[in-house]
Amino acid sequence: MQKTFLNIGCGRQHITGFVNMDIVKPYDRKLDARKGLPFPECSVDGIYSEHFFEHLTQAEGLGFLRECRRVLKPGGVVRIAMPDLDDLVRRYTSEDWRGDGDMFKLGFDWVENRCEMMNIAMREWGHKHVYNEEELVRIARYAGLEPIGRCRHGCSDIPELAGRETRNSSKLIMEFTLPARSSESRPLVSVLIPAYRADYFRQALTSALSQTYSHLEIIVCDDSANNSIESMTRELAQQDGRVTYIRNQPPQGGLGNYLNCFARANGEFIKFLNDDDVLEPNCIEKMLNVFAAHPGVTLVTSKRVLIDSRGERLPDLPATQRLCREDSEMDGISCANALIAGQINFLGEPSTAMFRKIDLAWVKPHFMSIGGLIGIGAGDVAMWLNLLGRGNGYYIAEPLSYFRLHEQQRQQDPAIQQQGQQTWRKFIFQGRRLGLMPHLLVWGIRSRSAGSNVWRTMQIVTSPLFLIQLRGYFRIAKERYLRRG
Missing domain, CATH: 3.90.550.10 (Spore Coat Polysaccharide Biosynthesis Protein SpsA; Chain A)
Incomplete structure (x- = not known):
């Protein structure tokens, strides 16, 4: 069977047997990688890019890596070659600050000092975000890829990816693959x-x-x-x-x-169960069946039922209304976008959902934070956002858990409610930064019902507080802009 390998941001360095893709000619196929990869799920064996990734913003880079994760076959590999920020800093602090940098072979021999060298390396040629190994691994994990390891120039255990680097300044070379399941x-x-x-x-x-x-x-x-x-x-x-x-x-x-x-x-x-909630007997079995049938799913949730202190059923709140009439897979990014923009936790409390431990164990400072922001009063939402950044969600329309409302629970504490509202507002900033919120408004969730490959748009309920919070977000952004100016 013929394998499919992609060379993203190829420039003039075409690789025989690869699909060479770029936004400007020459190319085999035109591509603006910020808009996704035009390949079906699980259809690509390997992806290579040299001196491309640093031309994307952090959010764009996350979007690109999530697309790589989507199109990779199980066992497929992404290889990225780029400048290394650690190497640039070492050169900056060294007497030999020119080192072996490519810029001095590309007509930049007029550079007079290390400060000018550093600024050019960081900002020239359209560079938008320069990485070291620690940061590249962190961003890849947010996108749902796991590091295989750092590679030497031209060396790879994948024959098709060996000997591909053409630039001496490719100091950071790493390979990534899908997480082991x-x-x-x-x-x-x-x-x-x-x-x-x-x-x-x-x-x-x-x-x-x-x-x-x-x-x-x-x-x-x-x-x-x-x-x-x-x-x-x-x-x-x-x-x-x-x-x-x-x-x-x-x-x-x-x-x-x-x-x-x-x-x-x-x-x-992991299946959390709060001490005042209840699971249906088939809850875990049904959720495990979803994970077995859908390898790309990282979060499974379901309809949940509100009950009172006596266990009597309560009417639905906007957050607990059934999302859809039939079990459905939900695109991770559009689901995260709707969650943040709608300002309502329609995915449920910790007792409602299930996930793999590996998909949150890497998060710092802990799994109830997102992008370094601790989700005070909304730690479950921080968990869901991390998981949706690494894969898709799945909604089971059948009620599988009962969420109890009573006066003694922590969520009723006004201080915690206030902290939760502040955290929700901060999710807008983190969502934009981490590529989880490509739209500031709610356009619905891309979803497909069980057994279907056709994606549709699922409409959801949004919070009336959203427009107030959105105005606050723009006010903060404007103030920051004016201070910088």
């Missing part, structure tokens, strides 16, 4: 219960123990002030060895308890 038929799922209130805890834990999918570990991290949760957990643990009880010493608080649960999880998949 387990081939286990029955992967371990970690059900994580960050507990601190005993009122509804027994019902929550019982719903975890009653799952039709049995290969589980159930970890209870207890942040409460008494031994009620411990007593219930140890009672049920005597009947089921899958339960592990951990007393937080000292208490970790809401965020710290989530982080503690996550750190102790051994499963490939």
Whole structure:
């Protein structure tokens, strides 16, 4: 079978047997990589680019890498060759600041000092974002690619990608591939219960123990002030060895308890369960079936039902309305865009969704942050945005969890609500910066129903606070612009 390799931003350096693509001639096929790659999903064996990536903004680079991830076949490789910011800094601080830079062979021999050299290297030829290894790995992971490693000039384990560098200034050469996905038929799922209130805890834990999918570990991290949760957990643990009880010493608080649960999880998949929520018995089984059938999906969620303190069903809020009538795969970026722009968490609280641990374990400072912003009051949304940047979402129309509303929950605290609103506003900035929000307005979500390859637009409900928050965003942007001017 003939393989497909792409040479992106080829210029005049065409590679025989590759599809050589650029925005200006000569090329085999014209391409503006900022607008996507014109290839179907899982159709490309390898992608090469030399001195192209640094000509994209950070958001454009993320968009390009997400397109690479979309079109790559399993086992496919992306190889990027570019200048290395660390090398430029070393040259700047060296006596031999000219070094072996290509600029001095390209008519820039008139450069008189290291400051001029550095500015030209950073800004000339349309450069927009220059990377070192640490930053390139970080950005690739945001896009859903994992590093194979750093490569020497011209060296690769992939024969088609070996010997391709033509520029001496290609000091940073790295290869990336799709994240490894387990081939286990029955992967371990970690059900994580960050507990601190005993009122509804027994019902929550019982719903975890009653799952039709049995290969589980159930970890209870207890942040409460008494031994009620411990007593219930140890009672049920005597009947089921899958339960592990951990007393937080000292208490970790809401965020710290989530982080503690996550750190102790051994499963490939993570299913959070708040101590006042309830899962349907087939919740985990149905979600695992989606992951098995859709390798490109990184987040599975479902319709959830609101209940009160007595377990009685409540009317839907805008955030809990059913997104669609049938199970549907959702394009990750358009879903993230709608989430931020609409200012409503229509994907659900932590108890609603499931994901692979590998897809959030790399996030710094922790998995409830996005782009360095800690999602105070909206940590679940930060999780969903990270996951949607790495792959697609999937919505199960059947209700698989119950979200309890009551006066004692942390979400009712005015201070936390205020912090949450501030975090939502900051998501607009992070979304634009990280390529998750190509549109400031909500245009719906690209989706396709189960068994279909036809993408359509799913309309969603948006928050009435959005226009107020959007005006605030433009006001802040204007103030920053005027200060710079």
